[in-house]
Amino acid sequence: MPELGRAALLVTLGLSVYALVAGAMAAHLGRRRLARSAQNALVASFATTAVAAAVLLGALLRNDFSFTYVARTTSEALPTAYTISAFWGGQEGSLLLWLLVLSGFGAAAVSLNRGWARDLIVWVVPVFAAVSTFFAFLLVAVASPFATQAAPADGAGMTPSLQNPYMLAHPPLLYLGYVGLTVPFAFAIGALLSRKLDERWLIATRRWTLFAWAALGIGQLLGSHWAYVEVGWGGYYAWDPVENAALMPWLAATAFLHSVMIQERRGMLKVWNVLLVILAFSLALFGTFLTRSGVVNSIHSFTQSAIGPWFLAFIAVVVAFSLGLVFWRVPQLRSPTKLESPISREAAFLYNNLLLLALCLAILWGVVYPLLSEAVRGEAIVLGRSYYDFFLRAFGLPLLLLMGIGPLIAWRRASLKSLATTFRWPTGVALLAGVVLLFLGAGSSVPGLVAYTFSAFVLATIVMEFARGTRARKALGATTWPGAFRSLISRNRRRYGGYVVHAAIVMLAIGVAGSSAFDSVAEAKLAKGESMTIGDYLLVYRSLDERASANATEIRATLDVRRGDRDLGTLQAGKNAYTIEQQVSNEVGIRSDRLTGEDLFVIAEQIDPDGSIYFRVFVKPLVNLIWLAGLVFLVGSLITLWPDRREQRRLVARASEVGIPATP
Amino acid sequence: MTLALLLAAALAVVCVVAVALPFIREPDPESDELAELDDDERRRLELLEGRDRALAALKELEFEHRTGTVSDEDYRAQLGSLRRDAASALQALARESGEVRPADGRN
Numbered sequence: 001m002p003e004l005g006r007a008a009l010l011v012t013l014g015l016s017v018y019a020l021v022a023g024a025m026a027a028h029l030g031r032r033r034l035a036r037s038a039q040n041a042l043v044a045s046f047a048t049t050a051v052a053a054a055v056l057l058g059a060l061l062r063n064d065f066s067f068t069y070v071a072r073t074t075s076e077a078l079p080t081a082y083t084i085s086a087f088w089g090g091q092e093g094s095l096l097l098w099l100l101v102l103s104g105f106g107a108a109a110v111s112l113n114r115g116w117a118r119d120l121i122v123w124v125v126p127v128f129a130a131v132s133t134f135f136a137f138l139l140v141a142v143a144s145p146f147a148t149q150a151a152p153a154d155g156a157g158m159t160p161s162l163q164n165p166y167m168l169a170h171p172p173l174l175y176l177g178y179v180g181l182t183v184p185f186a187f188a189i190g191a192l193l194s195r196k197l198d199e200r201w202l203i204a205t206r207r208w209t210l211f212a213w214a215a216l217g218i219g220q221l222l223g224s225h226w227a228y229v230e231v232g233w234g235g236y237y238a239w240d241p242v243e244n245a246a247l248m249p250w251l252a253a254t255a256f257l258h259s260v261m262i263q264e265r266r267g268m269l270k271v272w273n274v275l276l277v278i279l280a281f282s283l284a285l286f287g288t289f290l291t292r293s294g295v296v297n298s299i300h301s302f303t304q305s306a307i308g309p310w311f312l313a314f315i316a317v318v319v320a321f322s323l324g325l326v327f328w329r330v331p332q333l334r335s336p337t338k339l340e341s342p343i344s345r346e347a348a349f350l351y352n353n354l355l356l357l358a359l360c361l362a363i364l365w366g367v368v369y370p371l372l373s374e375a376v377r378g379e380a381i382v383l384g385r386s387y388y389d390f391f392l393r394a395f396g397l398p399l400l401l402l403m404g405i406g407p408l409i410a411w412r413r414a415s416l417k418s419l420a421t422t423f424r425w426p427t428g429v430a431l432l433a434g435v436v437l438l439f440l441g442a443g444s445s446v447p448g449l450v451a452y453t454f455s456a457f458v459l460a461t462i463v464m465e466f467a468r469g470t471r472a473r474k475a476l477g478a479t480t481w482p483g484a485f486r487s488l489i490s491r492n493r494r495r496y497g498g499y500v501v502h503a504a505i506v507m508l509a510i511g512v513a514g515s516s517a518f519d520s521v522a523e524a525k526l527a528k529g530e531s532m533t534i535g536d537y538l539l540v541y542r543s544l545d546e547r548a549s550a551n552a553t554e555i556r557a558t559l560d561v562r563r564g565d566r567d568l569g570t571l572q573a574g575k576n577a578y579t580i581e582q583q584v585s586n587e588v589g590i591r592s593d594r595l596t597g598e599d600l601f602v603i604a605e606q607i608d609p610d611g612s613i614y615f616r617v618f619v620k621p622l623v624n625l626i627w628l629a630g631l632v633f634l635v636g637s638l639i640t641l642w643p644d645r646r647e648q649r650r651l652v653a654r655a656s657e658v659g660i661p662a663t664p
Numbered sequence: 665m666t667l668a669l670l671l672a673a674a675l676a677v678v679c680v681v682a683v684a685l686p687f688i689r690e691p692d693p694e695s696d697e698l699a700e701l702d703d704d705e706r707r708r709l710e711l712l713e714g715r716d717r718a719l720a721a722l723k724e725l726e727f728e729h730r731t732g733t734v735s736d737e738d739y740r741a742q743l744g745s746l747r748r749d750a751a752s753a754l755q756a757l758a759r760e761s762g763e764v765r766p767a768d769g770r771n
Contacts (some may be wrong), residue, residue, distance in 0.1 A: 002666050002668075003669055003672060004668040004672050006673050007668075007669070007675065008672065008675060009671030009677070011672075011675055011676050011679055014679075015679060015683070026698070027698075030698040030700065031696055031697075032686075032693075032695075032697060032698045032700065033686040033687055033690060033693065033696055034685040034686075034696075034701065035688045035698060036685075037684065037685070037687065039681075040682045040683050040685055040686065041682070043682070044678075044679045044682045044683065047679075048675060048679060051675060064700075073739055115755040118698075118699065118700075119698065119699075119701055122698060136701070159700050181689065196701075196706075196747060198713060200708070242744050247756075250702045264717070265713075265717065265720070265721060266716065266717075267725075293766050326696055358675055407733070409733075410725075410728060410733055410734045410738055410742075411721070411725075411728075412722065412742055413738070413741075413742075414734075414738060415735060415737055415741075417735060417737060418734065418735035418737065418738050421732070421735060423731065435698055467729075467730075468731040468732055468733070469731055471731070472727060472730040472731045475730065476730070512737040559679050650716065653714075654709075654712045654716065657708070657712055658708050658709050658712065659704050659705065660701070660705075
């Protein structure tokens with residue numbers, strides 16, 4: 001069936017080009033049927049891409065090695081779940097996933113908004129179609145997943161580190177995030193092109209942006225956990241260029257989600273918001289380019305490929321066109337409102353934006369510097385961990401503090417007297433936490449101590465906001481305290497869901513500070529029966545076993561673990577030797593303390609023929625808070641994403657007052 | 665091979681029909697103009713957004729005063745200007761609808 005896949009992609013390309021050309025003509029000439037026809041083409045392109053995706057998935061599940069892609073990324077012995085994940089494990093498949101999600105999101109966003117924002121949608125369609133045309137062209141002409149060959153007896157298999165359950169969710173979530181950022185981009189550019197710069201493009205894209213941002217955030221955390229348990233170097237974030245590639249658009253989208261609130265409430269920052277949307281989308285494209293072009297050395301970049309120059313050219317066109325358009329529309333984007341005071345909530349949001357952007361650009365410089373130095377000097381100079389850690393502290397710690405300050409300051413302006421009252425409790429809690437932690441020995445790392453103190457400040461603010469808000473709702477007529485709490489959240493989901501997300505970021509900060517600033521490491525070569533200590537843990541190397549699994553030989557060392565007088569059982573660490581892939585992976589041993597959130601992390605670095613092993617062992621305090629933060633982040637994101645009936649009613653009323661339909 | 669090509673051809677035909685559907689359904693419409701918002705409707709939409717923004721700001725000020733984020737002093741200082749904003753937004757909307765004449769009597 002490769003012919004069907006190729007034909008489906010060719011039809012997708014034709015539909016995308018038609019939606020681009022016909023959509024642009026319809027918008028420019030004001031032609032209703034042509035506009036509707038272009039919209040239908042965009043929706044149909046989702047169906048044809050789905051057919052292509054089904055053909056590839058079928059080939060993967062059948063182990064049809066006459067498909068070059070299937071032979072290169074899977075093998076007969078590969079478990080079915082990983083055979084499915086091979087869809088996005090290679091370059092061509094992941095580009096097809098990009099196109100599938102893009103056309104699906106495009107069809108949904110256009111269908112949901114073509115009633116009440118019909119005059120805007122006609123301009124949004126060609127923007128979606130332009131992005132879709134690029135990806136369809138790549139899949140048809142440069143990197144087809146439907147190339148065929150004489151079928152070999154077996155496939156080459158999958159990179160061992162990708163044979164992990166996290167690979168079923170981590171890449172698709174990142175793609176949902178990357179592609180999801182196309183929606184605000186398409187609406188922003190559509191609004192600029194059409195001069196329909198009212199609030200509708202913000203309202204139409206609010207949940208899409210939140211969804212994309214949440215998917216990117218959760219996808220990154222899953223990726224960090226994958227690196228922690230699978231890659232086997234003892235950490236969860238290495239400032240790898242491809243990790244950074246996912247972090248940068250997330251930071252830009254975070255800045256946008258905050259600054260858009262200023263536009264909604266005060267009508268300010270219109271140019272800034274459009275620029276942030278363009279930046280987030282461009283960085284999402286850049287992230288895909290980094291992952292798939294093979295231009296950087298990374299555990300995520302599996303191949304050198306021909307798509308790099310195409311991607312760079314497309315990113316250049318997107319950036320140049322978008323910035324030119326913004327420059328052209330600046331007169332219509334000027335706001336009549338000005339910042340009233342540097343001590344106001346909008347000012348706090350603005351400081352937050354500047355810090356997020358500064359961090360994002362510092363990371364971007366770190367990513368592109370090796371590429372630039374190689375182009376200029378012929379030698380790639382990589383900026384190491386200390387570079388990123390410096391900027392994370394310089395911009396990240398003030399950002400952490402601002403998360404607590406923002407909610408305590410009123411919109412427009414706040415008097416010093418008012419600030420003294422609202423800051424009293426959180427400041428007291430933070431100082432108390434700092435003194436106690438200093439007394440407990442946390443002063444060994446000043447950035448760690450500062451991070452903990454700021455975290456206490458933010459958590460105190462969040463608790464205070466929920467407590468005072470619930471009290472106010474009770475006073476306003478809620479009959480019970482739980483009822484008042486529910487009413488508080490349901491009346492302002494974005495605000496209180498946002499506080500839950502802030503709590504998740506605080507947990508993340510505590511986990512990162514604890515596991516990086518206060519961790520310890522020990523290394524030793526042990527023969528059977530010998531022991532080593534780290535902190536108050538004692539590890540005794542007992543035995544070495546070998547067993548065969550479906551596609552690998554598993555070698556495991558067993559260690560007895562004791563802490564003080566307590567026997568904590570055994571821990572296994574070792575290596576997997578993958579038969580078909582001819583590769584060896586570290587399989588680490590982790591013992592988590594659910595009460596303290598601490599991990600004992602064991603790597604069997606080198607196994608000698610005589611059975612002696614070179615072990616590297618870490619103790620990582622509070623590291624499990626990072627993963628718990630992921631769950632809290634998910635809850636907060638769901639609260640913010642949940643449909644708000646009051647807002648819907650208000651929008652319907654507003655639409656009917658102008659005489660436009662409130663539904664498609 | 666043949667089945668795949670037949671399916672591909674069928675897919676292409678279905679897509680062509682979907683794209684041509686607006687022209688098939690309405691081969692000779694009375695008007696093919698896009699129903700865009702006219703200047704008056706756009707102006708009204710902007711005024712409605714301004715009204716909703718002003719009313720939401722007032723509501724938020726009241727709530728934040730009640731929670732204690734805004735002190736009595738700041739509340740009093742902001743209430744007047746926010747009420748004026750809301751009143752002028754409502755007045756502008758009413759004027760747009762032809763219900764109220766401007767204060768200086770101009771049309």
